[in-house]
Structures are given as structure tokens and as C-alpha cells.
Amino acid sequence: VRSRSIVLRRRPNGLPVTDDFELVEAQLPALGDGAFLARLLSIGPDAGVVSRLREGANYRAGIAIGEVIGSNGVAEVIATRNQDVEVGRLLYGPFGWREHEIRESVDGLFDVDPARPLTAPLGLLGLHGLTAYVGLLEIAKPRPGETVVVSAAAGAVGLIVGQLAKIHGCRVVGITGGPEKARRVVQEFGLDACVDYRAAEFPAQLSELCPEGVDIYFDNVGGDIQDAVVPLFNSFGRFVICGRIALTRLTNMELDVGRRDYNTVLVKELRKEGFLVYSHLHRLREAQEHLWRWHSEGRLELPESIVEGFERLPEAFVGMLAGENIGRRIVHIADPEHR
Ligand SMILES: NC(=O)c1ccc[n+]([C@@H]2O[C@H](COP(=O)([O-])OP(=O)(O)OC[C@H]3O[C@@H](n4cnc5c(N)ncnc54)[C@H](OP(=O)(O)O)[C@@H]3O)[C@@H](O)[C@H]2O)c1
Secondary structure, three states: OEEEEEEEOOOOOOOOOHHHEEEEEEEOOOOOOOOEEEEEEEEOOOOOHHHHOOOOOOOOOOOOOOOEOEEEEEEEEEEEOOOOOOOOOEEEEEEEOEOEEEEOOOOOOEEOOOOOOOOHHHOOOOHHHHHHHHHHHHHHOOOOOOEEEEEOOOEHHHHHHHHHHHHOOOEEEEEEOOHHHHHHHHHHHOOOEEEEOOOOOHHHHHHHHOOOOEEEEEEOOOHHHHHHHHHHEEEEEEEEEOOOHHHOOOOOHHHOOOOOOHHHHHHOOOEEEEOOHHHHHHHHHHHHHHHHHHHHOOOOOOOEEEEEOHHHHHHHHHHHHOOOOOEEEEEEOOOOOOO
16 A cells, blocks of 8 residues: 655744645555554644644654654554454544554554544544633633633634533633634624734723623633733633644744733732643543533534645645634545445
8 A cells, every 4th residue: 555644844934834744655564463554534733733843842742854743633444453453443543644554552542432423533522622621611610700711712622612611601702813703703603702813903802892801711822812811810810821822933932922921910819720631631531421412402513624635734734823714624534434
């Protein structure tokens, strides 16, 4: 079998561009004893990949030049010499940006629930759902009537957070790029308000939309947007640091310079807490059950922004960073052969 992969061609200088990646093709080796061959069906060009394209320490090791990129995907076992892994088994978890992958174990992977949509583990029922669930419900602990602000509100994590906060009785204000996205977040997903951070009057508009201040800020972006939210915090506010996508354009994260919120954190007795979903994987089943129930009740939706074709992964990834998506960006590669 000949198979294609996408490798890192060079380190991005600021925001990644498609030329930072390269499509390579090679013959797959024969399956050894105990190995199985998985074919990638769909993959999420995860925002978290950005930080791994840089050199140096991060929450996971950086990707070397020439190395295959990796993110969360769904794959089907299409050949096996492993007696514990049958052909047709559907698995999700971390996969390389490669059409086929040879593995010897399913460690770190999960079985896809055949009763639910095949791509659900890449969004609502996967790490994005868990991120929103843990970050909002466990770390921020919303109370009815509180005001929650969420950035990247039209994206995968942000849309789930916004709707979960509504389910828990909060007033929710989203922040997103562009008036059309802001309108859709309110009209289609039930947030109380949403503001376009690209508008010149953004900080003033945000302040107007939060007349009773902010109790929880679920931050997916960092940077100037964060600086606009912090002065609005009420006493005992919770500031959850989930992502820093607005810093992507910096060539070196350490050069991120903005307001110093030290005084506000002290005087308002704020709690500022970062978290990584990987420390909460043991809660995945619990989160899936709750998220699926809310979804079945028609209270929680996560649309998919699908791009067709393996070779378009870099383009889909760069487009997501530029805000093309509403909901979860997914690249569809193939349908299962045995389902
Ligand atoms: N802590 C964790 O364990 C964890 C786990 C998963 C994801 N995350 C983080 O959560 C965040 C959202 O991830 P996601 O996968 O759900 O992506 P997403 O929100 O579906 O897509 C990224 C969105 O970020 C927005 N964006 C891009 N550049 C921006 C900028 N300069 N300023 C403000 N917004 C910008 C874009 O929307 P606009 O049109 O609104 O600009 C884009 O659609 C990311 O920061 C990601 O790294 C963290």
C-alpha cells in the first residue's frame, strides 16, 4: 500500500501557512506479527497543534522538522496480525496526519460508540467536549444568574462552553471575529449576546453587554481580548485559561506583553487558573454521558465545519486559525469499509 503523510517542512514564522507543511508519499512496510493497520477516516486539525510547531518545551514535545504532524482522529482497522484487534474496529484518539498508521496496541485510543455519529468523538464527545465540561463546570463552577464571557465563542470549545453556561442558568456573552458569526452565536445557539472583537469599539461594547460585570471568563485566546475582559470582573470572579490562540502570530510566546492585571486580581479576589484537558481524561466517560444527554434534549449542538480530502489538512488547519469555522473543523478522508 502506498500512503500519504503530512510533515512539518519548516517552523512557522508567526501564524502557520500551508507552505510550512509538506505532503509526502511512501510505501507502507509489511505488517509484522502483533501489528494492525488503521486507516484514517476523519481528523480534527486541532488548534493545540500550533504550539507544537514551535521549538522548545510546551505541554507536549514539539514536532521536529520532517516529522508527521499529529492530532485527534477517527480510524478504522483494515488489516490485522494482532489477535486482540479485529478488522472493522473503529478507534479514536491521537493519530498522525497520515492516511494509514501501523500500530501494535490500542493504548491511548478509545473505541467509537457505534450508536453515535462517527465524528462525535472529534467534537462534542471528544476532547473538546471534555475541555468545555471540565473547564466550565469543574474549574469555574458557574452559578445561576452569573455572567459568563467566553472567547472564540463560535469555535468548538467556545460553542460548547456558551451552551453549557446557558444550561446552568447563566447569562452568557460571547466574543468572536466578525458580525455574522456574532449574530449566529446568538440566534442559532442561544447565547444572550455576542460581540465582534475586530470592531473598533470592542472593549466599550463588551462593557455595555455586561452591565452587571463578569463572574467567569473562559479564555480561549489571551492577548488584547483578555485585557478587555479583566477590568469587568466582579469580586470572586473566575478566570479560566483554556487557550491562547491570539498569541499564535507571535514568533515567541515569551514576548506576549499586555496589561498587568495584578491589582484587579488582588482587589477583586479573583481566581485565575489554567488547565489541560489531558489531566482530566479519566472524566471522559462521565462528560460524554452528560453532554450526549443535553444534546439529545436539544439543548446542546456542535456543528461541524467539514473540509473534504486528506491533502487539504494544512489548508483546513490554517483556515481554522483564521476563523473560517463555526463549530468543530474536521477533515473527512474516507468512510469506513466495514460499518
Ligand atoms: N486547555 C486545553 O486542554 C485545551 C483543549 C482543547 C482546546 N484548547 C484551546 O481552546 C481554544 C479553542 O480551540 P478549538 O479547537 O475549539 O478551536 P476553534 O475555537 O474551533 O477555532 C479557533 C478559533 O479561534 C479564533 N481565533 C483565531 N485567531 C484569533 C485571534 N487572534 N483572536 C481571537 N480569536 C481568534 C477563530 O475564531 P474567530 O472568528 O472568532 O476569530 C477560530 O475559529 C484554542 O486556544 C485551543 O488551543 C485548549
